[in-house]
Amino acid sequence: MTIYCDESGGLNAGAMTFAAVMLTPDAAADIHERFRSVTGLRGELKGSRISIVERAYLLELFDRAGGRAWVAVAKRDALAKNPGGTLPSDLALYAALLDLAVGRWLPETGGVCTDVVIDEGRYxxxxxxxxxxxxxxxxxxxxxxxxxxxxxxxxxxxADVIANSLFNIAVASPRARRIQRIIDPMLASRAIRVAELTQIA
Structure with a gap:
């Protein structure tokens, strides 16, 4: 199995989320190919650029394929401040969220060799x-x-779409209620699980 990672948001936007998505490379490719063939999407698939209906379809494909995800979420208003009263840096928060999300997966892999693929674009x-x-x-x-x-x-x-979905919910965006309805069944089945981060060690 492979764990694919991407983040969404930032403290300046009210929250940062980090998705660690477990899929085989073949399953990820099949989901992507099917999504593009149906929607006609060209270019990079980004959660911030797709419609609610497209998001629902992608997440349905993910669920059908047996995909699973841990999503670490940090909300600015719930995050403990540094001793000087400042919030953690964007990089420190990113690293802590990555560690939390991937760390939740490692005990569940049962010692099976796991690749972790991290988006290289943010820093x-x-x-x-x-x-x-x-x-x-x-x-x-x-x-x-x-x-x-x-x-x-x-x-x-x-992973970007899943991180963006939880980001929208975390900041109560105008699309949050509809996105919540889309992912509620996956939260109930634990296909998607959420870990809240309130303090950075």
Whole structure:
């Protein structure tokens, strides 16, 4: 299995979410191909660019394929401040959310070799290389952590849509109620699980 990772939002937007999506590469490719063939989508699949109906269809394909996700969520108003009264940096929050989401998966892999694929787009490559190395250290001999261009990764693009869905809900966007209805069955079945982050160690 592969864990595909992507984030949405930021503290300046009210919340940051980080999705760690477990799918086989073949399943991710099949979902992507089917979605594009039906919707006619061209270019990168982004949660911020698709309609509610398209989002519902993608998540239905994800659910049918047996996809599962842990999504770490941090809301600005619920996040503990630093000793000086400031909020954590964007990078510190990103790293903590990644660690939380991927960390929830590792005990469930049963020692099966797992690859973790992280979107390389948000930060400087040098910074992301350090993040990747930290994840690799946690995986040890059981898997491999790598960075990927989201435009070339079916799984990372699916993770983007899931992270964006939970971001919309976290900030109570105008689309939040309809998105909540879409994902409620997946929350109930635990295909998608949410971990709240309120403090960075």
């Amino acid at each position: 400087d490559p040098t910074i992301l290389a350090k993040v990747r190395a930290d994840i690799q250290s946690g995986l040890g001999q059981w898997g491999r952590a790598s960075l990927a261009d989201s435009r070339r990764s079916d799984g990372v693009q699916i």
